[in-house]
Amino acid sequence: MPIGLALLVGALTAFAPITALPAQDSPKRQAASSPQPAKVKPQQRHQNKPSKAKAAPSAKKTAVTGAPLESSAQTRAWAQDVAQRLQLDPIWLQNTLSQAKRLPSVERFILPLSSPTAKNWAAYRARFIEPIRIQAGARFWQTHRSALERAEREYGVPASLIVGIIGVETLYGQNTGNFRILDALATLTFHFPSAHPRSVSRQAFFQGELEQFLLLTSRSGADPLTIRGSYAGAMGLPQFMPSSWAKFAVDFDGDGRIDLFDSPTDAIGSVANYFKAFDWRPGMPTHYPVSLTPGQTRMDSLLAPDILPTFSVANFVSQGAALAGAALQHTGPLALIELLNGPDAPSYVAGTENFYAITRYNWSSYYAMAVIELAEAVTREMQIKR
Numbered sequence: 001m002p003i004g005l006a007l008l009v010g011a012l013t014a015f016a017p018i019t020a021l022p023a024q025d026s027p028k029r030q031a032a033s034s035p036q037p038a039k040v041k042p043q044q045r046h047q048n049k050p051s052k053a054k055a056a057p058s059a060k061k062t063a064v065t066g067a068p069l070e071s072s073a074q075t076r077a078w079a080q081d082v083a084q085r086l087q088l089d090p091i092w093l094q095n096t097l098s099q100a101k102r103l104p105s106v107e108r109f110i111l112p113l114s115s116p117t118a119k120n121w122a123a124y125r126a127r128f129i130e131p132i133r134i135q136a137g138a139r140f141w142q143t144h145r146s147a148l149e150r151a152e153r154e155y156g157v158p159a160s161l162i163v164g165i166i167g168v169e170t171l172y173g174q175n176t177g178n179f180r181i182l183d184a185l186a187t188l189t190f191h192f193p194s195a196h197p198r199s200v201s202r203q204a205f206f207q208g209e210l211e212q213f214l215l216l217t218s219r220s221g222a223d224p225l226t227i228r229g230s231y232a233g234a235m236g237l238p239q240f241m242p243s244s245w246a247k248f249a250v251d252f253d254g255d256g257r258i259d260l261f262d263s264p265t266d267a268i269g270s271v272a273n274y275f276k277a278f279d280w281r282p283g284m285p286t287h288y289p290v291s292l293t294p295g296q297t298r299m300d301s302l303l304a305p306d307i308l309p310t311f312s313v314a315n316f317v318s319q320g321a322a323l324a325g326a327a328l329q330h331t332g333p334l335a336l337i338e339l340l341n342g343p344d345a346p347s348y349v350a351g352t353e354n355f356y357a358i359t360r361y362n363w364s365s366y367y368a369m370a371v372i373e374l375a376e377a378v379t380r381e382m383q384i385k386r
């Protein structure tokens with residue numbers, strides 16, 4: 001990152017954490033179609049950020065061609081209110097906003113696909129569980145082994161999961177997005193498309209993220225005009241939204257700054273801290289195999305809670321979802337996770353609370369499964385190399 005959003009650690013304590021939930025408008029969480037993720041219920045949504053299941057739009061050209069954001073009475077009043085509430089310099093804020101651009105491409109990307117194709121786990125999986133990403137994951141693991149081991153020790157989050165997340169998110173920093181975050185978040189704050197089915201709540205979410213972004217840059221002295229990321233405002237190796245950065249990012253390399261762009265160690269610690277905050281349970285598997293019997297398994301009942309772990313093992317089994325081996329000894333609740341495969345038969349697993357925890361990073365069971373399988377594939381690759 002050129003100038004970077006490296007934050008002074010001390011400054012972080014001043015941030016009021018925002019708990020707005022990123023709704024997955026896009027690709028990953030919502031209407032899912034081929035590489036698209038599953039839909040989750042609103043109450044299950046949480047923190048992190050919208051991600052890029054919508055085939056991460058290549059922003060190289062579109063990101064720089066927006067028109068200046070008009071300085072309307074609305075934007076001026078907003079800036080005044082934000083400056084007051086967050087105790088930001090009103091002149092700096094107005095000046096920054098006056099340089100934001102409205103990006104029509106961002107307005108398009110945030111909309112659900114108008115003609116969603118059928119959800120397809122096999123196609124989604126193929127995008128992420130492939131040799132280039134697996135090899136890059138093994139190199140990342142070898143290079144950052146000590147930070148990954150320390151994160152696992154201190155936060156109880158497996159190194160493999162952290163490797164899986166950063167691999168699916170950005171291919172280990174190779175695809176961190178090329179939209180100016182200021183433009184993306186200003187567009188989604190002041191020109192959120194009304195055609196979106198949840199335009200009011202989504203606009204409010206992005207407005208909160210724009211506020212956090214301005215607060216982060218103001219406090220850190222980073223230039224808000226140079227920071228780039230996804231069309232929805234996610235930044236750095238782990239694609240943290242500004243509110244997640246403020247709340248969960250940590251200085252894991254101990255240099256006194258938090259830098260999720262250029263410090264893989266900070267990114268590793270921050271991902272681990274995120275999962276610890278979302279109740280990752282050390283040692284618990286993410287899922288178990290499950291066998292269903294057409295005509296006997298009570299599918300409607302088992303799928304009703306969606307990905308929220310709800311059923312005890314006994315209840316799960318009594319409804320016709322057969323488990324075996326270690327799954328029968330599992331003590332927490334389970335969810336029946338359904339992954340559609342287009343025209344082919346769906347895939348099913350029994351998801352635990354740790355499967356659910358991964359969906360707090362990105363609200364999609366397809367996303368979670370891709371992270372899990374990439375983590376497993378890179379782990380196997382590491383064992384081969386040993």
Ligand SMILES: [Ca+2]
Binds near residue numbers: 250253263
């Ligand atoms: Ca650092």
